[in-house]
Amino acid sequence: MNSPVPYSSSLPIEIIQLILSFLPKHDLLHLLTNPPNYSWLYATASIIYRQLSFVRQQKLAACYMLFTETRQRRQNIGLKESHQKGFYSTVNYSAFVRDLDLSRLGDKEGLRPYVLVGLTIDSQHLCNLNLYNCHTITTESMITVFLHCPQLERLSLAGATGIDVSCFLDSRVLPSCCQQLRELNLDLLPLFFNPSPTILNKYRRHFGKKDGNQIPKFPRLQKLKLGKVYQPKRNFEVNAFLFTLMIRRCANVDFLQMDSMSPNYIAICLQYCQHIRSITFQRCYLYKGMFTSLIQQHKQHEQHHHLRRLEMEHCFTTTSGIKKANVDMVMNEITAMDYHRLEWLGLKKMTIPNDLLDSMLTQINGFYLTKFDCPDSMTDDALVTLMTRCPSLTHFSICMFWNLDNNHDYHYDKQQNKRTVLTLSTLMQALTTWKETLEWLEIHEGRKGMNMYQRCEQRHVQYIDIDDDDQNRRRSRKAQHSIKEQQTFIDYLCHWKGGDKMQVLILSGMALPLSIHGLERLARCFPNTRYLVFLAKRTARIYNDLEITMAAWKKLDGFLCVNRYALGTKTVSCWYDWRWAMEKEEQFRRWDLYDLNS
Incomplete structure (x- = not known):
C-alpha cells in the first residue's frame, strides 16, 4: 500500500463492482492488497467491508486493529514519514461498513466497549447494528455510537443487559441523533427501564410532568419490539416514568411487538402509540378494556390507517391465571374491531x-x-x-x-x-x-x-400386547389410529x-418422526422450499443418511431437526460435529428470529 497507486480508472465504479461480484473472496483480498488504482481499491473495499459479521474473537481483534491504525494514520498524515510507524494505509475502511453483526460472536466477554467504539467511530454510513446478547456493552459506548452513526436504521439491543434507557434520553442524543432509525429491538432487557435511582431522579428533574410531552420523537421509527420488561411491585408510576418517556419517543411506531409484558406497560404503549397498524402479543397478560384505546384510535383515523396485522400467541387474561388461557373477556372487545x-x-x-x-x-x-x-x-x-x-x-x-x-x-x-x-x-x-x-x-x-x-406413541407401545384390560386396548387402538x-x-x-x-x-x-424415505419423498414434492422443520426417525446411521437426504433439498437455506438431541449415541459422532448441519440450523434460527414476513 506504500507503493504509488494510480488515482482513478477509466471504468465507472458501478462497472467495477459488477465485475468484482463474480470473483471469489480470495481474489478480492488479493485486489485489496494489490489494487491497480484507487477506484479498484474503493470498489473492492466496499464489497468486503459492507457486511461485517464476526464469529471468532481473533477476526474481531484484527478488524479493530485495522480500523484503529488507519484512523491514527490519517490523524498523523501531516507528520514526516520518519515519525509515522506501521505499514497501514490512510484508507477509511470503516466508512464502507453498512451492516455490523456482533450477535454471532462466541466469546462476548472479549467484546469491550472500546472495541465497539473503535469499530463504529468512523462508520458514518452504518445502517444496521446487531448487538444481540452483547452484555458487556455500556450505555456510554452506545451514546458514542449514536453520535458518530447518523445513518443508523436498524438497531437490535436484545439481551444487551449492560445498557439502560438513558442512552436514548441523554441530552447529547436527543437533539439530532437516531433521526433515521426505523427498527428498534429492546427484547430481553428486564432492567432497561429501571436504572439506578440517581439516573431516575436526574431525568425526573430534567423533564418533569410538563416537558415530557415535548420530548423529541423518532421521526422514521416503524417497528418496535419490547419484551421481558420487569415491573416493580411498588411505586409503579414513579418507576414507569422512564418507560413512558421512551414510549413517547416511539409514538410514531407503525408495528408494535410485545413479549411477556404486564397489563400496565401494555396500556402505556397503546395510550401513546397512535399510529399502530400491526400489533403482536406473545405470552402477554391481556385484560378487559386494553383494546379500548386502540379501537378509538382506528375510529378517529378511519380514513388514514387501518389495522393490518393482529397476532396473539399464547396469551393469558389477568383473571384466568397462568395455567388456563381462557380469553372470553377480551374476545368480546376484540370482535368490535375492524x-x-x-x-x-x-x-x-x-x-x-x-x-x-x-x-x-x-x-x-x-x-x-x-x-x-x-x-x-x-x-x-x-x-x-x-x-x-x-x-x-x-x-x-x-x-x-x-x-x-x-x-x-x-x-x-x-x-x-x-x-x-x-x-x-x-x-x-x-x-x-x-x-x-x-x-x-x-x-x-x-x-x-x-x-x-409423546403420550400417544407411549400408549401404543405400552398397551399393544395387553389383552386383559378393555381400557388399555381402547387406548392402544386410539394411539394406533x-x-x-x-x-x-x-x-x-x-x-x-x-x-x-x-x-x-x-x-x-x-x-x-419422518423416516429417511419420507424426507426424500417430501424433497421431490417441495423442490423450492427454503426453510424446513421436522422430527427425524432414529436409525443406525442417522447422521450419514440425513446428510445425503438433506442434500436432495436443492434450494434449502436452513433447516431444524427438533429431536436432534435424542438422535445421538455413544457410537455415533455428535450432531454438532456435523458442521454443515450446524450452519443450516443457525441460518434457520437467525431467519426465524428476524421474522422475514413481518
Whole structure:
C-alpha cells in the first residue's frame, strides 16, 4: 500500500463492482492488497467491508486493529514519514461498513466497549447494528455510537443487559441523533427501564410532568419490539416514568411487538402509540378494556390507517391465571374491531370460543387477508368458513391434535356444551383449496407442547400386547389410529400439487418422526422450499443418511431437526460435529428470529 497507486480508472465504479461480484473472496483480498488504482481499491473495499459479521474473537481483534491504525494514520498524515510507524494505509475502511453483526460472536466477554467504539467511530454510513446478547456493552459506548452513526436504521439491543434507557434520553442524543432509525429491538432487557435511582431522579428533574410531552420523537421509527420488561411491585408510576418517556419517543411506531409484558406497560404503549397498524402479543397478560384505546384510535383515523396485522400467541387474561388461557373477556372487545383491511390474523396457541371465532372470521375480507394462524380450538366449521372467504391464503399455521384424548379440554366448548372436532379430511380439503397460493405451512405442537403427542406413541407401545384390560386396548387402538392419521397426512403432502410454491415447511407438531424415505419423498414434492422443520426417525446411521437426504433439498437455506438431541449415541459422532448441519440450523434460527414476513 506504500507503493504509488494510480488515482482513478477509466471504468465507472458501478462497472467495477459488477465485475468484482463474480470473483471469489480470495481474489478480492488479493485486489485489496494489490489494487491497480484507487477506484479498484474503493470498489473492492466496499464489497468486503459492507457486511461485517464476526464469529471468532481473533477476526474481531484484527478488524479493530485495522480500523484503529488507519484512523491514527490519517490523524498523523501531516507528520514526516520518519515519525509515522506501521505499514497501514490512510484508507477509511470503516466508512464502507453498512451492516455490523456482533450477535454471532462466541466469546462476548472479549467484546469491550472500546472495541465497539473503535469499530463504529468512523462508520458514518452504518445502517444496521446487531448487538444481540452483547452484555458487556455500556450505555456510554452506545451514546458514542449514536453520535458518530447518523445513518443508523436498524438497531437490535436484545439481551444487551449492560445498557439502560438513558442512552436514548441523554441530552447529547436527543437533539439530532437516531433521526433515521426505523427498527428498534429492546427484547430481553428486564432492567432497561429501571436504572439506578440517581439516573431516575436526574431525568425526573430534567423533564418533569410538563416537558415530557415535548420530548423529541423518532421521526422514521416503524417497528418496535419490547419484551421481558420487569415491573416493580411498588411505586409503579414513579418507576414507569422512564418507560413512558421512551414510549413517547416511539409514538410514531407503525408495528408494535410485545413479549411477556404486564397489563400496565401494555396500556402505556397503546395510550401513546397512535399510529399502530400491526400489533403482536406473545405470552402477554391481556385484560378487559386494553383494546379500548386502540379501537378509538382506528375510529378517529378511519380514513388514514387501518389495522393490518393482529397476532396473539399464547396469551393469558389477568383473571384466568397462568395455567388456563381462557380469553372470553377480551374476545368480546376484540370482535368490535375492524377486520375488513386485516392482512394477518394470528391466534396461535390460543383457545377461542366458537361463537367469537365465527364472528371474527365473518368480518374478514378475503381480498386482503393472506395470513392466518389458527387457534388451538379450531373446528371444521371455522376452517370451512376460512377457505370460503379467503381462497388465496399464502400463510397458514395450525395445530392438529390427531384425536389423542377423548376427554381433553381442547375439543370441548363449554358455552355450547358440545364437542368440537377438527378432522384430517377438512384440513386436506383446505390445503387443496390453497394449492396455487400457499407459501408457508406450519403444523405446530399447540399450547401444551409435545408432551401430549409423546403420550400417544407411549400408549401404543405400552398397551399393544395387553389383552386383559378393555381400557388399555381402547387406548392402544386410539394411539394406533392417531399414528395412521399422521402417516396419511404425510402421504397427502408427498402427493400435494402445490409443493413447488412452498417456501417454508414447518412440521414440528408431528408426533410421528419422518423416516429417511419420507424426507426424500417430501424433497421431490417441495423442490423450492427454503426453510424446513421436522422430527427425524432414529436409525443406525442417522447422521450419514440425513446428510445425503438433506442434500436432495436443492434450494434449502436452513433447516431444524427438533429431536436432534435424542438422535445421538455413544457410537455415533455428535450432531454438532456435523458442521454443515450446524450452519443450516443457525441460518434457520437467525431467519426465524428476524421474522422475514413481518
